Amino acid sequence: MTPSWQTAGTDLCSIRNLLRMLRTQSTEHTPEELAQFINEHVHQQNILTQIIGLSEVQYHGRAASTADQGSYLTIIKPDGSIQIHKSKGVKPMNWQPKTNEIYARVENGECVLTALRHRPEELVRITFLETVIAQAFILAEEGGFILQGSESEMQEVLAHHPEIIEPGLIVLERELMVSSGGIDLYARDSTGRYVVVELKRARATQSAVSQLARYVRSIQLALPAGSEVRGILAAPDITKPALLELQARKLEFKEIKALPSIKKDVSPTLFE
Amino acid sequence: MTPSWQTAGTDLCSIRNLLRMLRTQSTEHTPEELAQFINEHVHQQNILTQIIGLSEVQYHGRAASTADQGSYLTIIKPDGSIQIHKSKGVKPMNWQPKTNEIYARVENGECVLTALRHRPEELVRITFLETVIAQAFILAEEGGFILQGSESEMQEVLAHHPEIIEPGLIVLERELMVSSGGIDLYARDSTGRYVVVELKRARATQSAVSQLARYVRSIQLALPAGSEVRGILAAPDITKPALLELQARKLEFKEIKALPSIKKDVSPTLFE
C-alpha cells in the first residue's frame, strides 16, 4: 500500500530557513493511512503535526466535554501537547497541555487520535471523520523570547521609586516571605508605621484584597501586640466589590496609572 | 503582477464538509505577494489564515515582548484573534485575543503583519523572514471546515481530466514515488512516450523546474536506455527565469487557468 503522503522536496528550504515542511498528506487517504501518518510524526523531535477536517472531540478528565461534528484544526506539538481549535478565540476548544501517550488507530472504520495524560487523569479523543489535510512540519530553531512589563517588573520599579505609592515611604524588603506567602513590598511610612504593599498589574479583585489582608495579619502577629500595620493595594484599577471589602477591612488602595519604564520600549514610535 | 495564488473553484467536497480551503500560497512568493495574500484573507468572514515560517514577533501593550528569529506558526482566526505558536506548549508564544485591525505590508523588503487592538491598546507585529507556507481556509457557520483548492485537489482534477494538460494523455500513476521524491502525475502521451507532470498551484519558479528535471532524470534512469521522457510543468503561471530554464532543459510548460469542478453532492447554498 502506498501512503498518500509525500516527502517534500529539498528545494523548499534555504540556508537560513530551518523550518521546513516535512511531509504533507493530501485529502485523499484512508483512515489507516491517516493513523499511520499521525503515529509516524507525533512525539518526534521538532515535528509539529496538523490535521484539519471534520472531527468529533471528546474530553474526559477534570470535566467532560463533547464537541459534535465540526471542522476543527488539531495541532500536535513536539512536546506532546495537543490542541483543537475552532473558528473563534485564542483558546483552543479542547486541549491537553502535556500528554503521556498519544496514538492514533482505526476504530470502526475511522481514525481516532487518543491523547492520554496521567496526574490528572485526562483523556482527549478526536475522531477524524473527514480529513481535509494532514501536515507535518519541522519547527527547528527557536529564537530567544523576552517578556517585560510583568508584575515583577512593576515591583522592581516601585521598589526603587516607593514615593510613587506614597511620599516618604521606605522599602524595607521585597518578596518578604511570611507564612501566608510572599509580600511584594514591605515598607515603613513617614510616621514609622509598617506598610504591606500588594501589587497587581491588572485590575485588583477580591482575592487580591484577601491576600493583602492575610499578609497584614501575618505581619501583625510577628510584631509586638498593638503594632499598627497598614495594608496598601497598588494596582491600576480595582473592582467595586474589592474596594468595598478593602474599606471594610480598613485597608487602602493606591491607583498606579503609569510607571516610568526602566527598559527600552520595543518600538516606542509605534504608538507615538 | 500576477498573484501567485489562485481562487479555488466552487466545487464542494461533501455536504458534511463545511470548511474548505479557499486559497493556498506555496513556498514561492515575494513579500509583496505574501502581504497581499494576508490582506485578502485576514479579517474576512469565515476565513482562517495560517502562515508558517521563520518569523520575528514583537508585542507591545499590557506588557512588552520580543521574540527573535525563529520558526513559528501564525494562526489568524476569522474573529480577528491571532496567535503565534512555537514548538512547545498549548499556550501561544504571542497572541491577541481579538483585534480591531490586522494588516500586512512590506517594510524594508519584508512582509510585516500588524495586529492592533484597542481597549486595551495592544500591538503585535510579526515579520515574516522566510515563509514556508501560507494557507487560508473557509469556515462555515456551523463550525465545520474542509479544505479545497490545494495542490492535491488540482492533482485530483487533472488525474481525472488529463486532457486538460494535453489531449490523448493517459495517467498511469499519481504520487509515484521515485528516489528524488513524489511525482504528481505519471502519464503516457498519445504517441506512447512517458510523461512526468509536475503541478504547482501557484506561479511556478525555478525550483519547480529543477524538481521536475530531477523527476524526469529519475524516470529516465528507471526506463530502458534511450527512452524518451517528457516533463511537463503545469501551473497557472511561471516566472521568466523558470521558463528560460525550462526551455534550456527541454521541458514543457502548460498553463492551467481554470479547473472544472469535481461535482459532488452538496448544497450550494452553503456558500451562496
Next chain:
DNA sequence: GAATAAATGTCGTAA
C-alpha cells in the same frame, strides 16, 4: 507532589 500566586491570563455573562 501540594500549595500558592501570576498571567499580555481568556472567556462568557449580567448590568
Next chain:
DNA sequence: TTACGACGTTTATTC
C-alpha cells in the same frame, strides 16, 4: 460597552 467571576484555567515557583 463594562464589570465581574469562572476556568478542564495554564504556568511558574516555592515548600
